[in-house]
Amino acid sequence: MNTLIVILGPTGVGKSAISIDLAKFYSTDIISADSRQLFRELTIGTAVPSPGELQAVDHHFIQSRSIHHYYNVSEYETEAIERINELFKTKNPLILTGGSMLYIDTICKGIDEIPTVTPEIRQEVMDWHREHGLEALQQRLLALDPEYYAIADLQNSKRLLHAVEVCQMTGQTFTSFRTNTVRERPFRILKIGINQQRELLYHRINQRVDQMMEAGLLEEARSVYPYKDLNSLNTVGYKELFSYFDGTCTLDEAVDLIKRSSRKYARKQLTWFRRDHNIHWFEPDQVEQIIAFTQAQLKATK
């Protein structure tokens, strides 16, 4: 049976380097599970691998989309699974790397099939919410789908919006689409988590932000500033610099803010990963141990 080795961990911990070592060792490809490295207009702020690294190992779903095109997890699932199955015909194991928790879970477990909301419906529901407020949105959901209302995070307008959108568009309850079925994959999944002492991680993150600034993040952000309202640019490293361009904070403040947001993001990632007991954890400098571990695991599945 083929094996997908998943390398996951908080931002800045060094997943890319480890994945590349691993890919070289197994002469295989890397599939990215990163919701921001996906965009070709973003390079520095999303820490995509260097040109040399990209040349050394074939990467998939890195800078393959434009920030101007709507993208979502479901689309990623379809594309990535298709690609993975294709690649398994000639390669094994494959490596999936990234920090986008939902993207990783989508590959590992699948995601329910919910009809994609049309831009018109989305706009309409959003406008309605803007006009009537959160409480009205809650009431609207209660009327459309009381079952989801009972379990929904009622303060989280994004969640409510989506549920309402789906009800509105399909004439069915949002709940009816939420079957929560785990999809069986025709390959084995081996999860490797990379983590290190919190203080060290924060230090690395802070340092990496400074390096990004030296590498020209400011200019990169300026080049996409005209499109700052795109969802794809609601992204750490860019939105903070947009505030600076807007004149609402100084450059130093913006850079500090990027560091803070990155740290928060790392923490959030760890919260998500913590509940997954199938992850085998390693430190960033344990590449050899990781290789040995995966070899042993691969042998066991043959």
Place this chain on the structure above:
RNA sequence: GGUGCCAUAGCUCAGUUGGUAGAGCAAUGGACUGAAAAUCCAUGUGUCCCUGGUUCAAAUCCAGGUGGCACCA
């Protein structure tokens, strides 16, 4: 050297006419089904700078000390 202002949570500061303290940020934990680097929720015991005094009671008033800032010499 003189005068004035300030000293409260890791940081920036609130604290009403005295009744042993609370916001924002940070930090930490959690949730997560097509926006996910998004979005949402929860968590606040700290010699109220020190010493003495007044008072039933002091972060609060008084005196002195220490440190910082500003202005005048």
